[in-house]
Amino acid sequence: MCGIAGYASSKPTSLATSIVLSILIELQHRGQESAGLATVSLDGYIEVRSGRGTVIEALLNGLTVDMSHRDVFGAIAHTRYSTSGGYMDSVPQPIVIGNGDYRFALAVNGTIANYKMLAKTFGIEGNYNDAQVLANVLYRLALEHNRDVIEALKSFSETAVGGYSVVILTSEPRLVIARDPYGFRPLAYSYNDEEIAVASETAALDVVGYNNWAEVGAGEIISFDGKSLERTHSITATFSPCAFEYVYISRLDSVFNNVNIYTARVQMGYELSKMMPVEADIVVPVPDSGRGAAIGYSRGSGIPLEEGLVINRYLGRGFILPPGLRDVVAKLKYGFIKTAIQGKKVILVDDSIVRGTTMAAIASRLRKYGAKEVHIRISSPPFRYPCFMGIDVASRSELLAWRKMDLVDIASYLNADTVAYNTVENIVKSIGINTLCLACFTGTYPFKGLGVEDLEEMFSR
Ligand code: SF4
Known part of the structure; x- marks a missing residue:
């Protein structure tokens, strides 16, 4: 990446x-x-x-x-x-x-x-x-x-x-x-x-x-x-463009394989709202990565979109920072608009949870600043398998969805009332390419005859 x-x-x-x-x-x-x-x-x-x-x-x-x-x-x-x-x-x-x-x-x-x-x-x-x-x-x-x-x-x-x-x-x-x-x-x-x-x-x-x-x-x-x-x-x-480029990596104003990233992300949020509805007062994006999906979730659910978090743009993207700096950045990266979230049932929308560091810090602080409920909605499926094609998640043990497979456990770890993820089917539908690489969600890699264990061994030896 x-x-x-x-x-x-x-x-x-x-x-x-x-x-x-x-x-x-x-x-x-x-x-x-x-x-x-x-x-x-x-x-x-x-x-x-x-x-x-x-x-x-x-x-x-x-x-x-x-x-x-x-x-x-x-x-x-x-x-x-x-x-x-x-x-x-x-x-x-x-x-x-x-x-x-x-x-x-x-x-x-x-x-x-x-x-x-x-x-x-x-x-x-x-x-x-x-x-x-x-x-x-x-x-x-x-x-x-x-x-x-x-x-x-x-x-x-x-x-x-x-x-x-x-x-x-x-x-x-x-x-x-x-x-x-x-x-x-x-x-x-x-x-x-x-x-x-x-x-x-x-x-x-x-x-x-x-x-x-x-x-x-x-x-x-x-x-x-x-x-x-x-x-x-x-x-x-087999044509296998990275689904995660659409979910997170690429800019909202880019086009990848003739598919507009913004349109795909909004659609992912829309599909998620229909599949995983929840009663709430506001939809809040995690800036900037969750914004497209939050717009889609708000459109699909009819729940108003509110800015509740302010990002410190000078700290960089948490996911792509080196490991030693991730925890520090998770704490410093966001400010909170208290008047927007106080006393509200909040649907917090982001594109993905990889290690969970950032999301846990955000949910805890939303509660601290007066949110009545925090419901996390993730526009991608659970990130369960490592990528060997350009994303730095070398081991399954780092992935939150791998460590805590159960949604109730994940919600409790993140200090949220509920957590819901999108499905692989909704991602494919939102992007419109049937042969996408979805390996970090499914564990099925596009290389013939190679599974996750083979690739892990290949990568480490
Ligand atoms: S496993 Fe596939 S979809 Fe996931 S990040 Fe890597 S290339 Fe992208």
């Missing part, structure tokens, strides 16, 4: 750095641990900068000022949320690999579940994370294919287990973008014969002014060398 961005032009330009940074700022919600940027000049010189923190902390506070004056072919950038390797061990991207006259920089959004096995197969030694193994394997495959990273991506798709959207900037120079064959993670681009701009989400392109965008198809590989756009495909697989 990182954000990736790219830009390349048919004419050398000093604008590449600022365009890519602008796109990356619009993807900040996808990760705040580190940010990095790489440029390539027409003669193949790759320069990379990175730092810890948000895009502004890591890159805009001076680090990239000198880069922004140089004419280059293109740039790629990455904002990081660690999915393997841990927070403090996290390696900023883009990763630059190669030497001599063939190099490339790579940034990835996703997780390669079998990266340890791939490292062994390709003889890659060292304590590398999945992104580093991906870069190393692709580089070796590119060398085997006459320095053709497109052929390398095709070969990689035959052996990789996981989800990945990538941007690659080669020393040729060339900008290559690709989505894995299952299409787990989003990737979009805008092309106009002279330039190409790339982003994890369509909203980032829209905001920066690239409104004429298209989504990269599942398994599609697109390459721009400054003269023309080349398209090809890796192996085919």
Whole structure:
């Protein structure tokens, strides 16, 4: 669950750095641990900068000022949320690999579940994370294919287990973008014969002014060398876009696989209100992630929507923060509008409960500030299984719904009167794609013959 961005032009330009940074700022919600940027000049010189923190902390506070004056072919950038390797061990991207006259920089959004096995197969030694193994394997495959990273991506798709959207900037120079064959993670681009701009989400392109965008198809590989756009495909697989992108990850103003995120989220809340009604005075969203579903719940139930919580936007998204900081953030993140909640029966709507840390803190404080009843409604099904395709929940023991399977137990743990979740059927109905990945809710993964135990073992060895 990182954000990736790219830009390349048919004419050398000093604008590449600022365009890519602008796109990356619009993807900040996808990760705040580190940010990095790489440029390539027409003669193949790759320069990379990175730092810890948000895009502004890591890159805009001076680090990239000198880069922004140089004419280059293109740039790629990455904002990081660690999915393997841990927070403090996290390696900023883009990763630059190669030497001599063939190099490339790579940034990835996703997780390669079998990266340890791939490292062994390709003889890659060292304590590398999945992104580093991906870069190393692709580089070796590119060398085997006459320095053709497109052929390398095709070969990689035959052996990789996981989800990945990538941007690659080669020393040729060339900008290559690709989505894995299952299409787990989003990737979009805008092309106009002279330039190409790339982003994890369509909203980032829209905001920066690239409104004429298209989504990269599942398994599609697109390459721009400054003269023309080349398209090809890796192996085919069952189209399995991540349902959690619709539930939580993507911005409300993004489109993923032609489905508007806002519309899908409102519909999830609407379906939930019909299936799990409760008598109450107000519907209160957990900002910002529960807002779309709360609007839908209010519409479906006829119960008025009220703002009851105020989010501190400077603390970041609780779910994507590193483990050591989650408890602190859960307490500091929300203020409460006492006049709105005092004496009221409150329906609190959020998109998901992963570990339960944040929700328990909110429900307790709603009561402290005078709520008569607190009913929690979650627009997704219980999150019971880990994801190996780009979300940092490596173990089932971390998941609240796994630890406390019974709804009464979960309500008691969260200090709520009742708790209800949406169903898988309602999620599919709200999004309108029948082959979604729903593995974190169902335990059925799109990879043939691989169950949760196989993937857990694969990921840890
Ligand atoms: S397991 Fe869940 S979070 Fe992971 S790709 Fe599938 S739907 Fe998305």
